Amino acid sequence: xxxxxxxxxxxxxxxxxxxxxxxxxxxxxxxxxxxxxxxxxxxxxxxxxxxxxxxxxxxxxxxxxxxxxxxxxxxxxxxxxxxxxxxxxxxxxxxxxxxxxxxxxxxxxxxxxxxxxxxxxxxxxxxxxxxxxxxxxxxxxxxxxxxxxxxxxxxxxxxx
Numbered sequence: 728x729x730x731x732x733x734x735x736x737x738x739x740x741x742x743x744x745x746x747x748x749x750x751x752x753x754x755x756x757x758x759x760x761x762x763x764x765x766x767x768x769x770x771x772x773x774x775x776x777x778x779x780x781x782x783x784x785x786x787x788x789x790x791x792x793x794x795x796x797x798x799x800x801x802x803x804x805x806x807x808x809x810x811x812x813x814x815x816x817x818x819x820x821x822x823x824x825x826x827x828x829x830x831x832x833x834x835x836x837x838x839x840x841x842x843x844x845x846x847x848x849x850x851x852x853x854x855x856x857x858x859x860x861x862x863x864x865x866x867x868x869x870x871x872x873x874x875x876x877x878x879x880x881x882x883x884x885x886x887x
Contacts, residue, residue: 761802761803762792762800762801762802763800763801763802763805763806764798764799764800764801765779765780765798765799767801768801768805768806768809772809772810772813774809779799779809782809782812783799785826786826786829786830787812787825787826788805788808788809788812789805789808789829789833812825815828815849818849818853819852819856827845828842828845828846831845
């Protein structure tokens with residue numbers, strides 16, 4: 728039986744002043760393993776094999792190593808990258824921007840500024856979406872309060 732573990736890259740003790748910036752726990756991975764088949768990665772990530780192949784084809788993932796029989800072999804680093812891609816997808820970042828970000832990462836340290844700008848724009852977009860959602864939540868809260876009050880008044884009227 729293989730024991731799975733989840734290991735965060737850093738802990739709150741590493742950076743107690745900024746606990747919200749700590750990365751989420753990593754994917755459950757067999758202890759000491761650093762080579763995974765596409766079906767294992769599908770199980771870890773919830774992505775489909777088709778999506779994983781597509782990510783590689785469009786350049787969102789760097790070249791994935793292959794076994795001597797040509798089967799893809801993903802590493803822990805690949806799984807970490809897929810976790811980041813998942814987070815970028817959640818932000819609503821367009822695929823073209825994610826591919827551009829991946830290209831910049833592969834180009835090296837001289838692209839730090841461009842990468843930062845891309846992420847800062849994404850952060851602005853996320854904050855705007857959060858503000859829209861907070862406004863929407865406020866409307867829902869007002870409607871729920873209205874219907875709660877109306878239900879209580881209706882029940883009180885019925886019992887008279």
